[in-house]
Amino acid sequence: DAKTTQPPSMDCAEGRAANLPCNHSTISGNEYVYWYRQIHSQGPQYIIHGLKNNETNEMASLIITEDRKSSTLILPHATLRDTAVYYCIVRVWGNNNNDMRFGAGTRLTVKP
Amino acid sequence: DAGVIQSPRHEVTEMGQEVTLRCKPISGHNSLFWYRQTMMRGLELLIYFNNNVPIDDSGMPEDRFSAKMPNASFSTLKIQPSEPRDSAVYFCASTLDGGNEQFFGPGTRLTVL
Numbered sequence: 603d604a605k606t607t608q609p610p611s612m613d614c615a616e617g618r619a620a621n622l623p624c625n626h627s628t629i630s631g632n633e634y635v636y637w638y639r640q641i642h643s644q645g646p647q648y649i650i651h652g653l654k655n656n657e658t659n660e661m662a663s664l665i666i667t668e669d670r671k672s673s674t675l676i677l678p679h680a681t682l683r684d685t686a687v688y689y690c691i692v693r694v695w696g697n698n699n700n701d702m703r704f705g706a707g708t709r710l711t712v713k714p
Numbered sequence: 715d716a717g718v719i720q721s722p723r724h725e726v727t728e729m730g731q732e733v734t735l736r737c738k739p740i741s742g743h744n745s746l747f748w749y750r751q752t753m754m755r756g757l758e759l760l761i762y763f764n765n766n767v768p769i770d771d772s773g774m775p776e777d778r779f780s781a782k783m784p785n786a787s788f789s790t791l792k793i794q795p796s797e798p799r800d801s802a803v804y805f806c807a808s809t810l811d812g813g814n815e816q817f818f819g820p821g822t823r824l825t826v827l
Contacts, residue, residue: 636814645718645805645818646757689757695814702816704757 606690611709620677624690627671634695639686680712718819726825732794739808749805796826
C-alpha cells in the first residue's frame, strides 16, 4: 500500500469547515483513498473513501485531485465532537489481505 | 447490532503472567483483525483472520503472542508470558470480505507492571 503524508496537527474553529490534506504521490491506479478518525479513548471509525471522483456522505466530503496524488477531507461544519486524530490511508478495495496501514495521522482540534 | 465487543476493557497484570484478550466480531462478518496501539509505534496490525483461518500473522511481535479464532463469533489474543513493553491498547476489528470499512471495538487497555 502507498505511503501517505499528513500534517501532524491542525486547529479549526467550531462551525467552520475543517480541511484536512493528505499527500499520496505514489498511489497506484487500483488503490482507493480511505479516511478514518479516532476520537480519544475510542477505536478508529470509518469516515469515507474514494477512487478518483469526489465523494460526499453524511459525515464528510472527499476531494481527490485529478492526478490522484493528493486529497482533502472536508468536515463542512466542524463541532467540538470532531476533535480527533484523522488518518488517511490508501489501499486496494476489497483486497483479500484487507489490511490497512495507519500512519501518524492529523490531530484536529476544534476550538470554541 | 452491538458492534464489536471486547473484554476486558482494562487489564492490569504483573510481568510474567498470562493475559487473554477477547473479541466478539459483528455477526455476519467473516474477517477479523487484531491491532495494537502505542504512543511510540501508533496503530499496528498484529494478525488477520478470514473465515476463522489466520491469513497474515506477520505483525505478531514474537512467540509470546498467539491468537485463535475457534468460531465465527469469538477470537482471543493471548500473551504468555507478558512483559512491561506489551503495555498498549489492543483493538479488535471486523468486516465483511471486500467491505469498505472495518468496524473497531472499544479496545482493551493492557498494563503490565
